[in-house]
Every structure is written in C-alpha cells, then in structure tokens.
Amino acid sequence: MEFKNEYLAKVYENVVKRNSSEPEFLQAVKEVFESIELVADKRQDFVDAGIFDRIAEPERFIMFRVSWLDDNGKVQVNRGYRVQFNSAIGPYKGGIRFHPTVNASVIKFLGFEQTFKNSLTGLPMGGGKGGADFDPKGKSDNEIMKFCQAFMTELQKYIGADTDVPAGDIGVGAREIGYMFGQYKRIRDEFTGVLTGKGLHYGGSLARKQATGYGLCYFTREMLATKNDSFDGKTVVISGSGNVALYACEKVYQLGGKVVAMSDSNGYVYDENGIDFKIMQQLKEVEKKRVKDYADIVKTATYVEGCRNIWNVKCDIALPCATQNELDENGAKELIANGVKYVAEGANMPSTPEAVEAFLNAGVYFGPAKAANAGGVATSGLEMSQNSMRLSWTFEEVDEKLNGIMKGIYKAAYDAAKEYGCEGNLVKGANIAGFLKVAEAMKSQGVM
Numbered sequence: 001m002e003f004k005n006e007y008l009a010k011v012y013e014n015v016v017k018r019n020s021s022e023p024e025f026l027q028a029v030k031e032v033f034e035s036i037e038l039v040a041d042k043r044q045d046f047v048d049a050g051i052f053d054r055i056a057e058p059e060r061f062i063m064f065r066v067s068w069l070d071d072n073g074k075v076q077v078n079r080g081y082r083v084q085f086n087s088a089i090g091p092y093k094g095g096i097r098f099h100p101t102v103n104a105s106v107i108k109f110l111g112f113e114q115t116f117k118n119s120l121t122g123l124p125m126g127g128g129k130g131g132a133d134f135d136p137k138g139k140s141d142n143e144i145m146k147f148c149q150a151f152m153t154e155l156q157k158y159i160g161a162d163t164d165v166p167a168g169d170i171g172v173g174a175r176e177i178g179y180m181f182g183q184y185k186r187i188r189d190e191f192t193g194v195l196t197g198k199g200l201h202y203g204g205s206l207a208r209k210q211a212t213g214y215g216l217c218y219f220t221r222e223m224l225a226t227k228n229d230s231f232d233g234k235t236v237v238i239s240g241s242g243n244v245a246l247y248a249c250e251k252v253y254q255l256g257g258k259v260v261a262m263s264d265s266n267g268y269v270y271d272e273n274g275i276d277f278k279i280m281q282q283l284k285e286v287e288k289k290r291v292k293d294y295a296d297i298v299k300t301a302t303y304v305e306g307c308r309n310i311w312n313v314k315c316d317i318a319l320p321c322a323t324q325n326e327l328d329e330n331g332a333k334e335l336i337a338n339g340v341k342y343v344a345e346g347a348n349m350p351s352t353p354e355a356v357e358a359f360l361n362a363g364v365y366f367g368p369a370k371a372a373n374a375g376g377v378a379t380s381g382l383e384m385s386q387n388s389m390r391l392s393w394t395f396e397e398v399d400e401k402l403n404g405i406m407k408g409i410y411k412a413a414y415d416a417a418k419e420y421g422c423e424g425n426l427v428k429g430a431n432i433a434g435f436l437k438v439a440e441a442m443k444s445q446g447v448m
C-alpha cells in the first residue's frame with residue numbers, strides 16, 4: 001500500500017483509476033497526498049466533508065480546437081486546454097503554456113499544483129491552468145498573432161476578471177499576452193484585468209516580469225538564513241534561460257552569488273567567472289537566440305551539448321528553472337556528490353520524486369516549486385489588485401510586497417512542517433499549509 005492512512009489510499013486508488021493515462025498528474029497528486037495524509041489523520045471533519053475525495057477532481061476541464069492560417073495560407077490545427085481546478089478561495093488563476101509537449105496530463109498537473117501555490121501566497125486566487133500543443137519556435141510574429149487570436153476566440157467564453165484570469169508560462173510572455181488581451185477586448189468589448197503579465201502601457205504591473213525569478217531568490221534567501229547562511233560567495237547553477245531563469249540569474253548576483261551555468265533544451269553554457277546576465281538577457285529575451293550563441297560571444301564560456309548534463313556542474317545552490325522532470329535521480333546524485341547544499345525549484349515539478357527523495361536523504365535543504373516559485377502568481381495577484389483599483393504601484397512597492405509574500409510563504413511552509421512533526425521538510429510543509437486554507441474554504445462552502 002502506498003499510504004499509511006487507509007482512507008487516503010482508497011481515494012488515491014480512485015484517482016489512479018480515473019486518470020490512468022496521465023502520469024504527470026498522478027505524480028503531482030501522489031506527492032500532495034503523501035503530505036496531507038498527516039492532515040487526514042487529524043481532521044475527521046475534512047474526511048466527513050469529502051475534501052480529499054473532491055480535491056483531485058477538477059471543477060471543469062475544457063478542451064478545444066484551435067485552427068489558424070500559417071504564412072503560406074495553409075490551415076493549421078492545434079489543441080487548446082483550460083483546466084478550472086479549484087475556486088474555493090478565489091477566481092481560477094494560472095498561466096497558459098504553449099509547447100508541443102502540452103497535453104491533458106500536463107495541464108491538470110499544473111492546475112492541481114497551482115491551487116496550493118496560490119493558497120500559499122495568501123491572496124484570494126483559485127487554481128487554473130491552460131495552454132496548447134502549439135510550438136512557437138520558428139513561427140513568424142504574424143503566425144504567433146494569428147494563433148493567439150484563434151486561441152482566445154474560444155477561450156474568452158470561459159474566462160473573465162472575476163471568473164478565471166490566465167497569465168504566461170512556457171512559450172507565453174508579454175507578446176502573446178498582448179495579442180490575447182487584444183482579442184479578448186475585441187470580442188467582449190471589455191477593458192478589464194482578465195489577463196496578468198500585461199504590457200506596462202495597458203495595465204501590466206511593474207516587476208511582474210521579474211517576479212518569479214526574484215521571488216525564487218527571496219525564498220532561497222530565507223532557506224539560507226535558517227542555516228545562518230547567505231548567497232554571499234555562493235556558486236549557483238540555473239537550468240533554463242527563459243523568463244524565470246533569467247531573472248533568478250539577475251537576483252543571484254544582486255544578493256552576492258555567482259551563476260556559473262545556464263541552459264536551454266539543447267545544452268548548457270559554463271563559465272567559472274560567472275555568466276554575464278546582461279549578455280544572456282539580450283541574447284534570449286531580445287534576440288531570441290540559443291544558449292549556444294552565448295559561448296560565441298563570451299570567450300571564457302564553454303558550451304556543452306545536452307541540457308541534462310548541467311547537473312554535473314559543481315555548485316552550492318541549484319535552481320532548476322526549465323520544465324517538469326528535468327532533474328532526475330542521476331542528476332540529483334551528481335549534485336549531491338559535488339556538494340550541493342540547497343536546491344530550490346523555479347520550474348513546476350522539475351525534480352522527479354526519486355530526485356526529491358535523494359536530496360532529502362542527503363540532507364540537502366530543498367525548496368519545492370509550489371512555495372519557491374509562487375512569486376510570479378503572487379505578483380499577478382498584485383496586478384489584479386492594481387487593475388481593480390485602477391492605479392499602479394512603483395517597481396519598488398511591488399518588489400517589496402513580493403519579498404514580504406515570499407517570506408510569508410517560507411514561514412508558513414516551515415511552521416506547518418514543524419507542527420506536523422517533520423521539521424525542515426518544506427515539501428510536506430508547503431503541501432499542508434497550502435491545502436489547509438483550500439480545505440477550510442471548501443468545507444465552509446458545502447458539497448459542490
């Protein structure tokens with residue numbers, strides 16, 4: 001039996017039966033259930049209210065065809081998704097991912113995780129996620145616009161500022177949000193905060209772009225402080241080189257650390273002198289080039305083919321910021337053998353369960369995604385507040401609130417772990433703290 005609590009074992013069995021072809025979703029549910037069985041033992045009221053039976057079943061799952069014309073006038077068809085997972089504590093909220101690997105399992109795992117992450121922020125946001133199996137790589141700007149318009153033409157039926165508020169994720173940044181916002185406005189004739197991560201000229205929040213990466217480092221700083229340690233002089237490896245990775249890199253330097261390696265899906269660059277943030281930002285964010293090109297510009301850097309090899313690089317702190325299951329048991333063992341002390345997840349579920357176990361067993365202090373990367377959605381929450389008030393805060397104001405929220409999340413996860421007898425296990429702590437608020441709200445609102 002997978003669980004000590006018999007009731008939860010039965011509930012999980014049912015989840016497996018219903019979702020047998022969805023490995024990522026089951027992986028995410030299992031991890032959360034392994035933590036909240038401690039709650040099930042203590043809280044018969046939650047058992048009686050059927051909270052555990054309901055929590056892994058999304059309130060709504062929408063799947064739709066997205067047809068559009070490419071630059072050659074040829075019809076292209078993609079599949080779009082939105083999962084509206086849980087609205088107990090606020091409107092559905094979560095990003096949109098455009099990547100060829102997007103499927104029902106990936107969207108559901110992300111929406112499930114988002115529910116607890118959003119709860120941890122302390123802001124009133126439920127859990128949702130969406131996306132399409134569209135590959136933005138090699139598409140012209142015109143094709144991106146056509147796709148975004150076709151995608152939103154269908155999605156707009158289901159979302160709204162008080163219903164469901166999407167944002168960016170892999171393959172969706174300010175450009176895509178702009179095209180989707182424009183299409184929503186055209187069809188619904190409403191200028192509302194229906195999306196976050198908007199451009200600064202039309203209601204976007206300052207510091208939203210930086211928020212996930214910055215927040216990850218603020219969270220890591222709290223982890224370090226618990227061990228009477230700091231970023232000062234630390235060597236850091238960051239996987240990925242997209243939105244989250246880039247701004248984690250910038251903040252590591254601001255806090256006194258040094259980033260020695262970054263990657264994309266093809267390979268990684270290493271430079272013992274430190275990766276130059278400005279050059280990497282220009283290359284990836286502005287010119288949309290590859291990490292390989294970095295080594296052509298910076299002569300002290302070396303490029304290594306194969307992104308998973310990045311975990312062979314010796315470091316004190318590892319920040320996986322690319323995608324799910326990018327760090328497996330082998331990667332974890334390499335990091336441990338090379339003396340890694342801290343791992344904090346910028347991506348969603350980047351470490352496999354075996355990798356997480358290896359870190360915990362080796363005494364590596366581990367910060368799980370739903371706590372460590374919550375700064376992005378938290379700042380989306382701040383964007384929603386600013387939109388509702390029809391005003392905007394300064395960069396410094398938003399950044400300070402973000403730091404405060406990340407400190408609060410760390411404390412909530414740390415304290416919950418302690419209260420439930422697993423001090424120092426932030427995986428369990430984050431799952432329990434995130435779950436409790438959602439569960440209380442579901443119980444108060446009755447069976448639905």
Ligand code: NDP
Nearest residue numbers: 169170171212240241242243244264265322323347348376
């Ligand atoms: P971007 O699209 O900006 O960047 C993604 C990065 O990850 C790229 O470097 C990309 O490389 C790499 N990558 C993507 N898929 C794979 C893959 N299958 N294998 C190897 N590398 C891959 O996305 P974000 O930075 O926004 O997102 C990164 C992670 O952070 C995701 O897990 C996302 O869910 C999570 N996240 C994002 C938040 C946000 O606010 N944006 C908030 C919280 C979490 P390549 O260019 O080669 O594809």
Ligand code: 2IT
Nearest residue numbers: 094095167169376377380
């Ligand atoms: O995974 C995430 O938290 C995000 N992609 C951000 C979601 C949001 O609504 O800002």
